Amino acid sequence: MRRILVIGIGAGNPDYVTVQAIDAMNRADVFFLPDKGSEKAGLRALRLEILERFVRNPTPRLVDIAVPSRAKSERYLDDVDAWHGALAAAYRAAIEAALPEGGTGALLVWGDPALYDSMIRLVERIEAGGLALACEVIPGISSVQALAAGHRIALNRIGAPVLLTTGRRVAQATPEEDFVVLLDGEETFARAELAEHEVWWGAYLGTPDEVLVTGRAGDVAAEISALRKRLRAAKGWIMDTYLARRHRPD
Ligand SMILES: C[S@@+](CC[C@H](N)C(=O)[O-])C[C@H]1O[C@@H](n2cnc3c(N)ncnc32)[C@H](O)[C@@H]1O
Numbered sequence: 495m496r497r498i499l500v501i502g503i504g505a506g507n508p509d510y511v512t513v514q515a516i517d518a519m520n521r522a523d524v525f526f527l528p529d530k531g532s533e534k535a536g537l538r539a540l541r542l543e544i545l546e547r548f549v550r551n552p553t554p555r556l557v558d559i560a561v562p563s564r565a566k567s568e569r570y571l572d573d574v575d576a577w578h579g580a581l582a583a584a585y586r587a588a589i590e591a592a593l594p595e596g597g598t599g600a601l602l603v604w605g606d607p608a609l610y611d612s613m614i615r616l617v618e619r620i621e622a623g624g625l626a627l628a629c630e631v632i633p634g635i636s637s638v639q640a641l642a643a644g645h646r647i648a649l650n651r652i653g654a655p656v657l658l659t660t661g662r663r664v665a666q667a668t669p670e671e672d673f674v675v676l677l678d679g680e681e682t683f684a685r686a687e688l689a690e691h692e693v694w695w696g697a698y699l700g701t702p703d704e705v706l707v708t709g710r711a712g713d714v715a716a717e718i719s720a721l722r723k724r725l726r727a728a729k730g731w732i733m734d735t736y737l738a739r740r741h742r743p744d
Pocket residue numbers: 505506604605606607608609610611635636637638675676677678696697698699700701733734735
């Protein structure tokens with residue numbers, strides 16, 4: 495049977511790579527690397543830097559996988575399902591072609607594989623399609639942990655929950671509880687409903703370009719929005735996330 499290691503590499507800083515991840519990388523015969531085009535070239539460079547720094551196995555093979563793009567219609571879940579189908583087919587074809595029976599392949603996942611990442615589901619989908627794989631998951635430091643560390647805050651208030659969610663969901667309804675937003679294409683921190691929330695925002699967390707802003711959303715949203723535009727234009731891509739807390743008199 496082929497073995498697949500789904501390895502969390504941390505969300506931006508090569509120092510986030512754990513000893514467990516290094517050991518796993520050094521067991522791999524083949525690394526499958528997503529090729530998402532020039533926009534994500536910066537992210538690919540970080541993956542290659544990690545391999546260069548930590549892999550001592552002299553002969554690992556790197557296999558690029560062309561990532562299809564997702565359709566963007568009104569039917570989000572259908573689009574994601576079709577996209578995952580195409581991705582699973584691309585990964586399966588690459589695994590069958592490049593990884594012999596008994597071989598070990600590695601998939602390097604940004605941050606932690608359990609958080610807003612489809613790689614574990616893709617491996618399940620490939621297995622459900624009939625290709626036997628033994629899968630191991632190695633956790634990584636997520637952008638949410640990097641955000642809390644950057645701002646030197648605890649994520650939760652004492653005894654209180656924290657919701658992890660997306661910009662898409664927050665645009666539909668503002669959560670009651672404290673929440674962390676990933677995948678925020680909509681600049682939800684600037685919504686009028688959030689004006690009284692306290693926000694802790696960060697971009698390029700863990701990298702030398704890390705930027706942090708905190709304050710009442712109504713006061714800092716314009717600054718964050720301008721920063722996002724300027725940084726995205728300069729680097730060609732941006733990754734940002736934020737924690738929001740409703741103001742409570744206590
Ligand atoms: C597809 S999700 C992947 C999350 C990842 N698995 C993790 O553990 O952080 C991508 C989103 O994570 C957030 N993100 C990931 N890395 C980040 C970073 N270094 N700085 C800020 N946000 C980041 C952004 O909200 C981005 O849109």
